[in-house]
Amino acid sequence: MTFATLRLRHGLMAAAVAVALVAAGPAWAWYLDPVTPVAHEVRTLFFKALALTGGFFILAEVLVLVAVLRFRARPGVPPATFHENVRLEILWTAIPAITLVILAGPTFTTLKYMETVPKSDLTVEVIGHQWFWEYRYPEHGVVFANEPLVVPQGKIIAADVSSIDVVHSWFVADFGVKMDANPGRVNHTWFEVERTGTFRGQCAELCGVLHGDMHIEVRVVTPEEFDRWIEQKKRGA
Amino acid sequence: MSGGSHAPSMTDAHAKPRTGISKWLFTTDHKLIGVMYVWLGFFFFAVGGLFALLLRTQLASPGLHVLKPEVYNQLMSLHGTFMIFFFTIPILAGLGNYIVPIQIGARDMAFPRVNAISFWLLIPAGLMMISSMFLQGGAAAGGWTSYPPLSDRQYSPGPGVDLWILGLHLAGLSSILGAINFVVTVTNLRAPGMTLWKIPMFCWAVFITQCIILFATPVLAGALTMLLTDRMFGTAFFLPSAGGDPVLWQHLFWFYSHPAVYIMVLPGMGMISQVLPVFASKRLFGYKGLVISTAGIGVIGFLVWGHHMFSTGIDPSLRFFFSLASMVIAVPTGVKIWSWIATIWGGSIRLRTPMLYAVGFIALFVIGGATGVWLALVPFDVQVHDTYFVVAHLHYVLFGGSLMAIFAGLYYWFPKISGRLYNEKLGQLHFWFTFIGMNLTFMPMHFMGILGMPRRIYTYQAQYASWNHVATLGSYVLGVGMLLFFVNMLWSLWKGPRATADPWEHIEATKTLEWTVTSPPPAENFATLPIIR
Numbered sequence: 174m175t176f177a178t179l180r181l182r183h184g185l186m187a188a189a190v191a192v193a194l195v196a197a198g199p200a201w202a203w204y205l206d207p208v209t210p211v212a213h214e215v216r217t218l219f220f221k222a223l224a225l226t227g228g229f230f231i232l233a234e235v236l237v238l239v240a241v242l243r244f245r246a247r248p249g250v251p252p253a254t255f256h257e258n259v260r261l262e263i264l265w266t267a268i269p270a271i272t273l274v275i276l277a278g279p280t281f282t283t284l285k286y287m288e289t290v291p292k293s294d295l296t297v298e299v300i301g302h303q304w305f306w307e308y309r310y311p312e313h314g315v316v317f318a319n320e321p322l323v324v325p326q327g328k329i330i331a332a333d334v335s336s337i338d339v340v341h342s343w344f345v346a347d348f349g350v351k352m353d354a355n356p357g358r359v360n361h362t363w364f365e366v367e368r369t370g371t372f373r374g375q376c377a378e379l380c381g382v383l384h385g386d387m388h389i390e391v392r393v394v395t396p397e398e399f400d401r402w403i404e405q406k407k408r409g410a
Numbered sequence: 411m412s413g414g415s416h417a418p419s420m421t422d423a424h425a426k427p428r429t430g431i432s433k434w435l436f437t438t439d440h441k442l443i444g445v446m447y448v449w450l451g452f453f454f455f456a457v458g459g460l461f462a463l464l465l466r467t468q469l470a471s472p473g474l475h476v477l478k479p480e481v482y483n484q485l486m487s488l489h490g491t492f493m494i495f496f497f498t499i500p501i502l503a504g505l506g507n508y509i510v511p512i513q514i515g516a517r518d519m520a521f522p523r524v525n526a527i528s529f530w531l532l533i534p535a536g537l538m539m540i541s542s543m544f545l546q547g548g549a550a551a552g553g554w555t556s557y558p559p560l561s562d563r564q565y566s567p568g569p570g571v572d573l574w575i576l577g578l579h580l581a582g583l584s585s586i587l588g589a590i591n592f593v594v595t596v597t598n599l600r601a602p603g604m605t606l607w608k609i610p611m612f613c614w615a616v617f618i619t620q621c622i623i624l625f626a627t628p629v630l631a632g633a634l635t636m637l638l639t640d641r642m643f644g645t646a647f648f649l650p651s652a653g654g655d656p657v658l659w660q661h662l663f664w665f666y667s668h669p670a671v672y673i674m675v676l677p678g679m680g681m682i683s684q685v686l687p688v689f690a691s692k693r694l695f696g697y698k699g700l701v702i703s704t705a706g707i708g709v710i711g712f713l714v715w716g717h718h719m720f721s722t723g724i725d726p727s728l729r730f731f732f733s734l735a736s737m738v739i740a741v742p743t744g745v746k747i748w749s750w751i752a753t754i755w756g757g758s759i760r761l762r763t764p765m766l767y768a769v770g771f772i773a774l775f776v777i778g779g780a781t782g783v784w785l786a787l788v789p790f791d792v793q794v795h796d797t798y799f800v801v802a803h804l805h806y807v808l809f810g811g812s813l814m815a816i817f818a819g820l821y822y823w824f825p826k827i828s829g830r831l832y833n834e835k836l837g838q839l840h841f842w843f844t845f846i847g848m849n850l851t852f853m854p855m856h857f858m859g860i861l862g863m864p865r866r867i868y869t870y871q872a873q874y875a876s877w878n879h880v881a882t883l884g885s886y887v888l889g890v891g892m893l894l895f896f897v898n899m900l901w902s903l904w905k906g907p908r909a910t911a912d913p914w915e916h917i918e919a920t921k922t923l924e925w926t927v928t929s930p931p932p933a934e935n936f937a938t939l940p941i942i943r
Contacts, residue, residue, distance in 0.1 A: 202861055203793070215789045222784045229744070230780045236751045237772050246691070246758035252917075253756030256693040265748040266741060273737040276787070281730055283789040288726045303565075339560040340656055342721060342796060346862025351792050353722045355657060356559060357650025360723035373871070377721075377796040377864045379553050381560060382480045385867030 203347050208372070209364045212349035214283045225276050229269065287349075290363045293331035297322065301334075301341030301354035301376065304383040315406045321390035325399035326369045334360045339381060345374030345389055353378060366393040427933075438522035440507050441931065443529050445827065447504025448820075450532055451497045452896075457540075458492035459892060461485040466851075466885040472872050482868035483551035484543065484570070490554030491574065494670065495581045496536055498812050502677040503528070503588050505819055506616040508827060510592065512924040513610045515601025515942065517934040520594040528588040535580035542573040550574035553866060555663060556637070558648035558656050563641045575638045582631045585623050592620035601923075603942035607701075610922045611694060614701050615680025618708045622669050622676075625712070630666035633659060657722055664715035672711040674808060676704060678815025679746060682768050684922070685818045686750055689765035690757025693919040696749040703742035710739045720791045729788050736786035743779055747772060762914075763837030767818035770845050774810025778803055781856070796866075799859025805852045817844070817895075824899070825913045829930045830906030836898040843891025850884025 207213045244252075298309035299322075307318040324330050334343050336354035344351040345364075352362040366372070376387035394402065427433075434442060464485055468476040477485065507525065511518055519525045542549040547568020552561040561571050596617040600609070609617075636647040637659065646652030648659045687694045694700070716724060716732030750772055759765065781803040785791045794800060817840075824832050854877035859865075863874045870878065909929040916925055923940060924931065 204860060211789075215793050218787060219784070219790050219793075222787055222790060226780050226783050230776060233747055233751065233776045234773060236755075237769060237776075240751060240754045240757075241759060241761070241769055244690070244754065244757050244759050246760050250758065252691045252758040254693070255756070256695050256697070256753075257699075258696075258752075261752070262696055262699050262745070262749075266745055269744045270738075270741050273740065273783070276783075277734055277737065280733055280787045280789065284726060284730060284733070287789055287792070339565055340557050344796070344862070344864065346793070346797075349789075349793055351721045351795060355650075355723065357655065358657070358723065374862065375864055375867070375871075379483070379555075379557070379560065379866040381565060382483065382551075384483075385479065385869050 203349060207347075207349070208367050208370075209348045209350070210367075211287050211364060212347065214286055215349045218279050218283045221279055222276060225272050229272075287362075290331050290361050291329050293363060294328035295324065296331045296333065297324070299332050299334045299343050299354065301336035301338070301343070301380070303338050303381050304376070304387040306343070306387070306389060307337075310403065310406075313403050313407060315403060317406070321371070321392045323392045323394060323399065323402055324366065325396040326366055326393050328396065329363060329365045331361065331363050334362060340378050341376045341380045341387070342378035343374070343389065344377035345372055345391060347372045347374075348391075351377055366391075369393045369395060438518070438526050439933065440511050440519045440522065440525060441827075443525050444504045444506075444508030446529055447500050447507060447532075450529075450536070451501030451504060454492045454496035454536065455501075456892075456896070458489050458497060459889070461489040461492070463885055463889050465489065466882040468868060469870070469878050470882040471879065472870050472875050474869065477868065479868045480548065480551060483553075483866070484549040486866060487550050487553050487556075487574075488539065488543070491539065491550075491578075493808070494554060494674065495578060496532070496539070498674045498808065498816070499581075499585060499670075500532055501816055502616075502619075502674070502812075503585070505681075505816075505823065506592065506677060509823060509924060510613050510616050511595060511599070512927070512931060512935050513613050513922045514596060514599060514604060515923050515936065515940045516595065516599035517936065517939075519591050520599055521591050524587050524591050528584045528591065531580045531584040531587075535577045535584065538573045538577035538580070542570045542577075545569050545573075555667070557663075558637060558640065558659050559650070561637060562649060572638065572641060575634045575641075578634055579631060582627050582634070585627050586631075589620040589623040589627070592616060593624065601940050601942050607698065608942055611683035611697065611700060612677070612680035612922075615676045615683070615704055618704050619673050619676045622673050622708050622711065626666045626669040626673070629662060633662035633666070636662075657719075657724070660719055660722060661715070664718045665712075668715040668718065669711045671807065672707055674812045675815075676707065678771070678812045678819070679704070681815045681819035681822070682750060682771050685764045685768040685822050686753045687920040688822070688914055688916055689760045689762060689768070690754040691760075691917050691920070692753060692757035694749075695752035696745070699745055700749055703745040706742040707739060710735060710742070714739060717786055717791065720788050721795050733786050733788050737783060740779060740783050740786075747776060747779070762821075763832075763834060763841055764818045764822035766838060766841040767814050767821065770841065771811060771814040771818060774806055774814060774848065778806030778810055781806065794859050796864055797859035798855040798863045798865055801865045802852050802855035802859060805848075805855070809848055809852065814844075817841075822914070823924075824902070825909035826924055826929045826931070828903055828906070829909055830902055831909050831913060832902040832906060833898050836894055840891050840894045840898060843887055843894060847884050847887030847889075847891055850887055851881050852884070854878070854880045854884075
């Protein structure tokens with residue numbers, strides 16, 4: 174398979190998925206319109222995975238369908254008797270294995286990219302409670318809970334995620350960010366939002382009765398607006 | 411030793427044949443025990459299924475108040491617990507119990523009394539689970555995963571979690587005893603001449619599954635004991651405030667619970683490997699490859715548990731290892747898929763109900779397999795972990811996989827076990843309701859999850875509404891299908907036409923030993939032990 178055909182398959186697959194998913198959801202979804210560098214990378218990896226595994230998937234389903242339609246019992250037509258073919262068996266072990274090795278490459282680079290928190294412009298501490306989120310801005314001495322997190326657009330935000338009681342998980346699908354909030358540990362993640370707006374998420378780890386109501390709202394504003402907002406917060410407004 | 415043809419009788423209860431209820435209560439006959447496992451399994455299947463319908467009703471639209479949040483969480487937790495520990499695992503043990511000794515040409519399991527104990531342990535286990543719903547505080551509500559600290563006493567003070575732990579302990583003990591029994595039976599009681607490469611594929615699958623149970627289930631038992639002492643005796647294995655670590659539970663739990671997926675799906679794959687050749691009138695393709703890939707899955711299955719923990723903050727290099735191992739496991743799984751397709755290719759296919767389910771199994775399991783590969787990729791997994799995408803994936807594996815296979819096996823062996831024929835038309839109707847309802851219910855969950863809808867929430871935001879309507883509709887289609895199934899089985903048990911020894915008219919190459927004896931087989935299966943050539 175040449176690189177060009179891979180690109181073509183990749184493109185076709187992405188187009189097919191895009192069509193299916195546009196029908197499925199709103200236009201802002203991360204796989205159509207990623208808003209963070211990580212979400213971009215996750216989307217690219219997802220489409221690569223689709224392109225590389227899609228062929229096997231379609232082949233298997235088509236062969237099953239063809240076999241069932243074509244090889245129905247008919248009087249006078251005896252069934253075939255073959256029951257092994259070493260060459261074929263080696264082939265269908267080796268080709269998927271090689272495909273997975275190919276897929277492991279971008280998985281590793283994307284993992285490394287997500288994992289390495291770059292030098293951040295702002296640190297926020299995210300603390301899960303039953304059933305709300307507390308946010309702290311240690312560089313500014315600002316602490317609040319049960320309100321939207323506010324961050325500046327185009328800046329690298331380091332999030333230190335933990336919990337005060339049970340395990341929660343801070344999940345904003347648009348950002349490609351999901352990080353468990355474990356009591357007794359601090360997990361590190363990061364995001365950089367490319368545009369302003371309000372983004373919604375919610376707790377992704379079952380945390381008790383009102384787990385379903387533990388929403389997340391992130392307001393992304395211009396750096397100037399953020400400065401005004403944080404000054405106001407510092408004054409206790 | 412593989413059992414001489416003069417092997418002495420192994421059950422002692424047959425001297426004076428018991429009748430009525432005591433025939434069941436005191437039996438050590440593997441066939442009666444197998445049948446009881448199946449009944450118990452379907453009881454919990456019905457209860458767990460009704461719970462699922464209630465959950466889907468609550469989720470039909472956003473903001474409904476069919477169930478209170480705390481009740482939702484309890485039913486959701488029990489749905490998972492029942493379907494895994496009280497339906498899938500026991501019913502596979504039951505079918506294995508009935509079929510394996512006959513297929514290897516034995517008169518019973520190696521330890522018939524232990525076999526009876528294995529079954530009867532499930533009764534108090536199930537009663538504990540069910541009774542916990544009616545006690546103060548209700549049943550365990552932390553999901554079937556029961557992560558601490560949520561499952562610790564501070565956050566789940568009632569007796570629900572304690573009964574959940576003790577119930578699983580008993581169910582686990584039942585599994586472990588059963589595993590010892592199966593491993594010894596297949597190792598030692600094969601009929602003369604049944605060498606390793608002549609063991610039927612279903613028996614291989616059960617044997618390998620039972621080996622997995624033997625290694626994995628004690629770890630779950632250990633973890634459950636630690637959780638219990640945390641709750642009851644003030645230890646702090648998982649309690650961060652006293653130096654414990656909740657993530658440790660997740661490691662121990664998934665060290666058992668990922669292999670548990672294979673415990674639930676490998677015997678089903680064995681049934682598929684049995685049913686496909688029979689209804690294609692063609693020998694199983696790549697038998698040795700299938701045995702080796704099953705064993706391979708059994709081994710690699712112990713190295714992938716970390717893929718349930720990609721968002722917990724475990725070390726990135728560890729994540730990469732688990733990612734690779736989880737991808738690798740797709741290779742032996744693929745070998746099975748291609749071998750099954752090659753098995754039916756060129757055959758003379760009879761699309762009877764077991765065959766419909768077997769082919770449906772392949773079609774659906776391939777979907778669960780593909781999404782499984784995607785979930786092995788850490789960055790994509792983090793994006794959809796704990797969303798409905800995972801709910802979709804696991805139901806394509808356990809419903810599309812295990813349950814479809816259980817139906818294939820059950821319809822296939824129903825005449826053998828009951829001595830009667832089921833209604834073919836109703837069976838096929840049941841298949842179409844199941845196949846269509848299954849896809850209507852679970853396919854949209856992929857989309858919900860990719861959009862970002864978390865799992866285990868009792869209500870959701872309006873943007874997920876349309877796909878949830880479809881999923882709830884699908885679950886009702888499934889409900890109707892299952893009613894057809896129960897009606898068919900009960901009616902046929904009572905009034906179905908009598909079955910001959912071999913109602914499926916096997917060709918010589920696909921005819922395993924159970925089809926050489928009457929339906930149902932006589933006590934102790936064989937008057938003289940068969941010799942395998």
